Structures are given as C-alpha cells and as structure tokens.
Amino acid sequence: MKLLHLDASVLNENSASRVLTAEIVQKLRAKHADLQVTYRDLAADAPAHLSAEILGTRFAPADQWNPLQTAEAALTETLLEEFLGADIVVIGAPMYNFSIPTQLKAWIDRIAQVGRTFRYGENGPVGLAGGKKVIIGSSRGGAYSTSEQMRAMDFQEDYLKVVLGFVGVTDVTIVRAEGLAMGPEARSKSMGDAHQQIGQLLLAA
C-alpha cells in the first residue's frame, strides 16, 4: 500500500496542519505494516509556478526542450506518478487568505493534467485518478464551519474537494482544526477535537 504525504504550511514547527498530517500518517503506519510513504514538503521544496516556458513542453517534442524544460517535465512526471500511484494521499492544507497556500496550488497545477488525471468526454470532464483515498489536514485561524455566512468564505476545503473530484477522487475526508487564532482555549479545543477525529477515522479505516 502506497501513501503520499504532502505538507504545505510555511509555519514549520508552529504549524497545526503539519501536526495533523504527521499524526494521521503515524496512525496509518501503525495500522498497515506494508505502508510505503513518500513525503513531500511543498513549502520547503515547492514546484515552480507554471510559466510559458514550462508549459511549452506540452506543445513541442522532447528533443526541442531546453534544459529547464527537460528538468521541469521530469518533475511534473514524478509528481504525477507519485499521485497516481498512491492508494492514500494525506494533504496538509492550511487556509491562507481564504484559500490554500500557493505552494499547494503549484502542486495541483502539475498534477491536474488532461489525459493523465482527467479527460473530456461527450458529457463533460471525466476524472482518471479515482480509487484512492484522500485525507486532508485542514487548519485555519477563523471558524468557517459554524455558519452559512462563514462557509461562503471557505475557498480552501471546498476548492480542494472540487479539484480532487474533477480528477476522479471522491473519497475525501477532512480532519479540521479551525478557530486556531481565536485564543488559546479555542485552539486547544479545536486541536483536541481534530486528534479525536483522527483516532475515530483510523479505527473505521
């Protein structure tokens, strides 16, 4: 069984989402002795944002690529293979400015590829990366799950669910710690609830 573990928080040892993903992966390791884990710290080693030069590889044969294009195409292929090959993907996804960190978006821009993770059929898009389980460690300073008004401002969890659904992944579980900036008590309760959710989730898995 293969697991891909992604973190995207730039807060390193102060990060809540890194605590959540580490615990999820540790519990899964204990449960599945054969688990092969690939780890990517997208904050420490972010894929470059797409550019005309990087995307140019899709429009020219490989023997016309320059060294940067060759290296970037190899990285894209590695990221795609890691994602497609994983049975479980654990994603640390903090909310930054109502959405996800740019480093995680840069990873999505590499793996959302026509012909590899989706295609267009007669009735619209068809996801090609189904059959895997995704667990998202979601962290945010405010509380967005408690009212319609706040939910409407959430372009983090909903965005991830949409893009994962687009590539065919429908088995998505969110482990959420929110209200983390709303005082020490709120933070501690929210992290405690998330730890409990992880325990229950993995009992059921």
Ligand SMILES: Cc1cc2nc3c(=O)[nH]c(=O)nc-3n(C[C@H](O)[C@H](O)[C@H](O)COP(=O)(O)O)c2cc1C
């Ligand atoms: C650059 C930046 C932008 C943020 N934007 C938001 C935001 O829009 N809404 C929110 O509730 N919290 C926001 N926060 C707070 C984070 O969501 C919160 O600190 C969370 O714990 C981040 O996850 P992490 O601890 O894993 O880094 C932001 C934090 C940073 C560093």
